[in-house]
Every structure is written in C-alpha cells, then in structure tokens.
Amino acid sequence: MMINEFTGIIDIGSNTVRLAVYQLTENGAYRVIDQGRWSARLSQRMTTDGLLPDDAVNELIEVLRHYQRICQMHGAVHIRAVATAALRQAVNQIEIMKRIYSETGLTIEILSGEDEARIGSHAMLCTMPISDGFVVDIGGGSTEVSLLIDRKVIAAISIPIGCVNTASRFGLNGTAVSSAILSEIKLTIQHVISNEKWMITHPKLPLVGLGGTVRALAKLEQLKTGYPYSQIHGYELSADALSDTLIELAAMPANKRKKHPGLSKDRSDVIVPGLAILLAITELVDASHITVCGVGIRDGLFLETCLPQYQPQSTKAVLEESIRNLIALYPTAPESHLAQVQKLSLSLYDRLSSLHRLPSYSRRLLDTASRLFRLGAVIDFNDSDKHTFYMLLNTHWNGLSHREIILTAAVASYSGNGQLKRNLAPYRALLSEGDSELAAKLGVLLQFAASLDRSEAQAIHAIELIIIGSKLHLIAHASHPLPVEQMEAENMSKEFKKAWGLTPKLEVTTH
CATH class of the missing domain: 3.30.420.40 (ATPase, nucleotide binding domain)
Structure with a gap:
C-alpha cells in the first residue's frame, strides 16, 4: 500500500x-x-x-x-x-x-527579509529553467529583490515597503491615484535601493516576479490580450504592458477596480501601489521582460522542509524532476516500457531528423513526450490520448515554456493529424509557423516507437536504420520474434510515409 x-x-x-x-x-x-x-x-x-x-x-x-x-x-x-x-x-x-x-x-x-529572498528564489529555481535574472517578491509589508547568476543568488535585499503599507503611507483610500503620487512611489523605491550597485550593473536580464501583485497582473494581461493558455507560471510580459496596466488602473477609483474583469475584489485597493513598486524596480534594473512565477514562499518552505535533497543545478534538471514527479504521481505504465519507447523514439529521431532540418528543441519535446504519453490512462485507458492532452496542459509541471508545453502535449497525445489540428486550434496565437507539422512528425515517430514495444517486453535491444530511396528498412535485433510489433509497424506505414516521406519496413533478427 x-x-x-x-x-x-x-x-x-x-x-x-x-x-x-x-x-x-x-x-x-x-x-x-x-x-x-x-x-x-x-x-x-x-x-x-x-x-x-x-x-x-x-x-x-x-x-x-x-x-x-x-x-x-x-x-x-x-x-x-x-x-x-x-x-x-x-x-x-x-x-x-x-x-x-x-x-x-x-x-x-x-522570517527575516533575507530568509524571504532565499526561500522565494529557491522555489523559483526549482520550478523555472532560468539561469540569470532578478527575482522580485512584492508582499504586503516588504519587497525582496535577488540577483541570480548561473542559478546562484549572488546578492539580495529586503526593503520594508510593500503594496499594503505603501497604500497606507500615501493615503490611497479608494480614490484614483494621480500620476504625481505614482511618480513619488517610484522615486521612494528607487531612492531606498539606489545604493545597491548590483541592481544597475546587470541590465537586460529578465525580471522574475513572485507574489500576489505579479500574479494579478498576469491574469489581467492574459484576459486583456486574449491569451489562450490559462497557466500564469512562466507567462511573460513587457515593461510597457506593466506600465499601461498601471496607468489604466490608477485612473480608476477602487470601487470601479472591484468590478474590473480579472481582478479580485480584495486586491482592488492595493494593486496600484504593488504595480508601482514592480515598475520602479523593472525600470531601475532595466529588465528585458517580466516572467511570472506562480510559486512562492509556501512552495519554497515545502521543498526546504520535505525535499531538502532537491537542489536543481541546471535548467535541464528542472524539467527532469517534473517528468519524474508526473510519472510517480500517475504510474500508468511500467517504467521499463516508457524507457524503451524513449530510447527507440530518440534513436529514430537521431537518424531521421537531419533529413528534415528540424529545430534543435524538437528532440527535447520528443524526449519529454515519450515518457509522458501514457499519462491519460490514469483517467481511462479508452481515449487516453485525449486525457493525456488535457492533463499535460492543466497539470502543474515545469521546465518548458508555454508554447513547448502545448507542443509536448500535442506530441504525447498524437492519434492522427485531424485530432492534432483540433487540439492545437485554440492555441494558434501561441504557436509559430510549422509547429503543427513538427508536432505531427514527432507524434508519428513516438507512436511508431511505441508500436515497436507493443508487447511491453523490451525485446528489441538494438535497431538499425537503412534508407534506400523512399524505403526505410528497420532491422530490429530482438530476444524473440515480434509478430505483433511487425503488424503494428505495417499498420502505421502510410501515416509514417505521410509525415516523414519514407515507407517503413520492419525486419526482426533473433539471437
């Protein structure tokens, strides 16, 4: 048990x-x-x-x-x-x-201010593939700023200025906030931290925002722009977008802000000072953009308390831990089968990708999808592809951008080009030209690799690929005959040819 x-x-x-x-x-x-x-x-x-x-x-x-x-x-x-x-x-x-x-x-x-900065930065590093940047956590009574270089905190500061006490200090009692007061808030923040030279000597780094103010900003911006993906962790926006939202909300009295779509009522009177603090720091550090972090102090405390051994030293480690955690949460297939499908998928990819000039990140997408393609079976084996797509889009996991998550979900759940296009249609605004075709290629490759271990016995210990004209000869060295796998490969031959321009033929040698 x-x-x-x-x-x-x-x-x-x-x-x-x-x-x-x-x-x-x-x-x-x-x-x-x-x-x-x-x-x-x-x-x-x-x-x-x-x-x-x-x-x-x-x-x-x-x-x-x-x-x-x-x-x-x-x-x-x-x-x-x-x-x-x-x-x-x-x-x-x-x-x-x-x-x-x-x-x-x-x-x-x-917690001291330094504790807050450390714990918040740790939570971010465990859940985001970011190496260098500023981490800003705006609370009600303080704000913490940390500088990360090569995934290590090299400087940090905590100031006793947050969105709640700033609202009280400047008498923001529900009325609209003038541009003069906004400027005064920004100048106050910048004056307090102006002696921290490290904040102005690393321009154009991303700024990673933690806390309720930044999460509220993300929700507002996603609603305003019609952003099709509901996750805020990893969402990116510009300093101009932040400035525009601040100006828009500052011009409203708090009772009007309470009715603003996407903004919670209990944040309506503190969102303006919070955004003013965020803009002041964004401008001071000359950030390239703002990335929203959906985790914070609680997540950092859990990791520190219950998983102290988890210290991801690389951006790749963040993704690997998420994959491991998803497989452990939803163990729907033997790990030996998933490992075999991963190995076969990547072997096929490494031999064929050069023929189609696929982008370098496509291997990472296939690698990830090959280990998560059975996830949906935890809901129901029937239609598990649909459940896999839904789960990968709505389960919290880390290490990829929003676009990469959508493409990985499409690859992992691939069951045909028609269904793929229907799955991707709502997210068209986030995708690039050629993404649908790429997902189809990788999806076919993944399903073909899965068919080569249909008996889940890991019988194939080596595979050779020989391309002659439009024929792809696969010679599988196996521990026993593979009649089911040969039938599955034959059934996929037309779809494989459509995606890759090659007709596969599986031969099996046993010894």
Whole structure:
C-alpha cells in the first residue's frame, strides 16, 4: 500500500495568510492537495506606533485554528508556520507569538527579509529553467529583490515597503491615484535601493516576479490580450504592458477596480501601489521582460522542509524532476516500457531528423513526450490520448515554456493529424509557423516507437536504420520474434510515409 505523508505550510503574510497542504508519497511524488487564503491586511491594521491590535490578532488566531482543522482532516503530521514583514515589524511581536502558541500550539517562525529572498528564489529555481535574472517578491509589508547568476543568488535585499503599507503611507483610500503620487512611489523605491550597485550593473536580464501583485497582473494581461493558455507560471510580459496596466488602473477609483474583469475584489485597493513598486524596480534594473512565477514562499518552505535533497543545478534538471514527479504521481505504465519507447523514439529521431532540418528543441519535446504519453490512462485507458492532452496542459509541471508545453502535449497525445489540428486550434496565437507539422512528425515517430514495444517486453535491444530511396528498412535485433510489433509497424506505414516521406519496413533478427 502506498504510504502518504501530509505537511501543512502556513505563510502569515502582511496582506494575506495562506495555507497549502502537500502530499508526499513513498515513491517521492508530491503535489498540493488543499489550500486556504485569508485577506488579513495585517500591515494596514498596524497602529501608528507599530502595534498589531487585539482584533487583528484574534482574527489571525481563528484563521490559524481553521487551517489546523484542515491539516488534521488530511492527517498532516507536521505543520510549519512562518510570518513575514507584518509580525517582523510589530512591536508587540513577542506577545502575539505567545498568544498564538498558547491558543493554537503553533510555534511561528519569523522570517527575516533575507530568509524571504532565499526561500522565494529557491522555489523559483526549482520550478523555472532560468539561469540569470532578478527575482522580485512584492508582499504586503516588504519587497525582496535577488540577483541570480548561473542559478546562484549572488546578492539580495529586503526593503520594508510593500503594496499594503505603501497604500497606507500615501493615503490611497479608494480614490484614483494621480500620476504625481505614482511618480513619488517610484522615486521612494528607487531612492531606498539606489545604493545597491548590483541592481544597475546587470541590465537586460529578465525580471522574475513572485507574489500576489505579479500574479494579478498576469491574469489581467492574459484576459486583456486574449491569451489562450490559462497557466500564469512562466507567462511573460513587457515593461510597457506593466506600465499601461498601471496607468489604466490608477485612473480608476477602487470601487470601479472591484468590478474590473480579472481582478479580485480584495486586491482592488492595493494593486496600484504593488504595480508601482514592480515598475520602479523593472525600470531601475532595466529588465528585458517580466516572467511570472506562480510559486512562492509556501512552495519554497515545502521543498526546504520535505525535499531538502532537491537542489536543481541546471535548467535541464528542472524539467527532469517534473517528468519524474508526473510519472510517480500517475504510474500508468511500467517504467521499463516508457524507457524503451524513449530510447527507440530518440534513436529514430537521431537518424531521421537531419533529413528534415528540424529545430534543435524538437528532440527535447520528443524526449519529454515519450515518457509522458501514457499519462491519460490514469483517467481511462479508452481515449487516453485525449486525457493525456488535457492533463499535460492543466497539470502543474515545469521546465518548458508555454508554447513547448502545448507542443509536448500535442506530441504525447498524437492519434492522427485531424485530432492534432483540433487540439492545437485554440492555441494558434501561441504557436509559430510549422509547429503543427513538427508536432505531427514527432507524434508519428513516438507512436511508431511505441508500436515497436507493443508487447511491453523490451525485446528489441538494438535497431538499425537503412534508407534506400523512399524505403526505410528497420532491422530490429530482438530476444524473440515480434509478430505483433511487425503488424503494428505495417499498420502505421502510410501515416509514417505521410509525415516523414519514407515507407517503413520492419525486419526482426533473433539471437
């Protein structure tokens, strides 16, 4: 029987208190199985002398009790609870911590700004194939900025300025925000961090944004542009798009922002200062573009707590870990069969790709698809190709761009050119010329490789390819005869010829 371990992570932020419950299985698979969110506005509720009042503490304790009940329902054996800027800055921090422990039994870790930057950067590095760039995490009461070079944090800063306390500081009480105030916010941010020379000596690097402000921006921009793919993790936008959205929202009073499509009501009064902070840093570092990161502190804490051994040293390692995790979560085929299909797919590709001048990244797409093409069988073996396409587009996995995820899903789920085109049609805006033809070529190759191990016995230990005119002779050296595989190869010959211009013929030698 599979053994599951459940861990609750609670992040007491200045704007929001969040819960995530993670499942970790005996075979190393992990996923989020429950979440909670409470708009706390702790920074906003601080008194002028830095006290967090009793009513706010009472609400916080009640929410923590609620989160504890959720964790207990799932059988979580461990709850790790941390707090960031609001409790870090509260003058009655010790009294609050004692009350929380007395009434809930939870020990709260107060994270320093440096801790926040480190944990956020670690979460990003574990889930994004980025080597160099700035990481910006805008919270309610603080903002952290880190510089990554070769996937290592070489500099970081935390400033006590976030979207909630900035709204309070500049008296943004629901009215439209003038351009003068926006400029003042930007100048304040840039003045605070102007002494950090490392922020201006690495221009044109991407800026990776974490936190609710950046996620809200991504949702707004995707809705505005009709972006066809709903995932925000890995979504890219320009500084101009950020500036345009800031100007548009700043001109509205908060009650109008509450009705703005795509913007949650509880962020309507803090989105403008949050975007102003983001734009100030984007302009200061002269970022080439903004990449949205959908993970954050909770994910970093889970990885640090439960998977400390996972330290991806390369961008390729991010993709490899995601593939491993998906296969472990949804073990629908013997790993030996998946490995055989992967080996045969890549052997065919390496021999044939030069004939068609395929782009270099196409091998990575085929490699990934060859290990995930059976994923949909976890829902139902019948129509598993359709389920595979859906799962790969809607399951959270990492290491590829949005376009590459769509193409990988198309290759892994390939069942014919007509279905392929129907699958890709909604995502046409994200695809490049020739992508459909490329996916068809790779999909046919994958299905042909799968047919060569139809008995799932891994009988073929070597295969030779000889091209004579329009004929592709495949000589399979196998441990026993392969009548089923020969029949499957014959059935695919017309489709293979249509995609690759070659008619395959499988011969088997046994010894």
